Amino acid sequence: MGDRSTVTDSSGGTKKSPRGGALAVETLRLGREYRARRGPAVLALNDVSMEVEQGEVHGLLGPNGAGKSTLMKILSTVLLPTSGTGRVLGYDLATEHRRIRPLLGIVFGGERGLYPRLTARQNLRYWAALYGISAMNGSRRTDALLEELGLSARADDRVETFSVGMRQRLHLARGIIGDPRVLLLDEPTNGLDPLAARQLRELIQRLAGEGRTVLIATHDLAEAEVLCDRVTMINHGRVVAAEAPKTLARLVHREERVRIRAGSSLLDQVRALPGVLGIRAADDGTSVVSAAHQEAVGRVLAFVVQHGVTEIRTELPSLEEVYLRLVHREETRSVVPR
């Protein structure tokens, strides 16, 4: 499968992000309204501005109905925005979809995109042909992908006999057979057992390591935390945050944590240190000390080390906590009358 050299630069003049990287995806005040024959129109996306750098693994997070699928469909050029603009690798989403399509790999899962009565090999060769890859190259690429995704032994079995995990891997193979520069994945590890999910994550990381950009819509926050360089959280069609998971945790919680294993009298002394917000007992018998700022963390660390504590870990709130805080805050806001 492709090494860096296979990722060619054929973009339409890409812009740089404020962080200095060339942009794979950018949207500016993108909106999408669905108009029903009856009933009110639904504003699925509202002023969405986001940036994804080339080579980045970027998570798109949000509750059900937030607008993730709508955004993915617009980025994959199957749906037009009703307002705003967007570019993929420098090409305009509304007017240059023919240029964008060959650069994209789309994995939306479910039953779409695979022919169950064909074998895995036949499916991939068919998709290779659709991407305009010659029969010889298509066959070579098919073999390499089946091998890489652990499907070689079942290459000539019909897809209808495949497990959920095998189909999911085949979906990914289909998505990358055209050697795309940008991969759009919707819930890629949905329905996979933990081992298969982990293997798929490793593959996604490898694909990004080859210089490809990966945009993943997921409900799995732990997955987003390990996989994504940055995440964009959306709720009710609006961007509520866009940052690296760790940065988000700092911005949202403004607190740091130190996990220690210590007796109750020592914990009482730690609780009294300046800048300590509280201490919570964890299930594994350790105690989690919340500190207001880095200086307080330093104070706690120095104190516990001085008193012979050996099990010490600093940590940030999880992405799940950040998500709940941000989305919950939005929900609370949205019930306040305007």
Ligand SMILES: Nc1ncnc2c1ncn2[C@@H]1O[C@H](COP(=O)(O)OP(=O)(O)OP(=O)(O)O)[C@@H](O)[C@H]1O
């Ligand atoms: N074709 C459509 N016609 C009318 N409304 C739609 C259509 N597609 C989506 N919507 C509405 O737009 C909003 C956003 O939907 P979307 O499917 O993009 O959300 P999502 O974040 O992908 O949700 P989920 O995680 O449940 O898939 C929802 O209110 C949904 O009901």
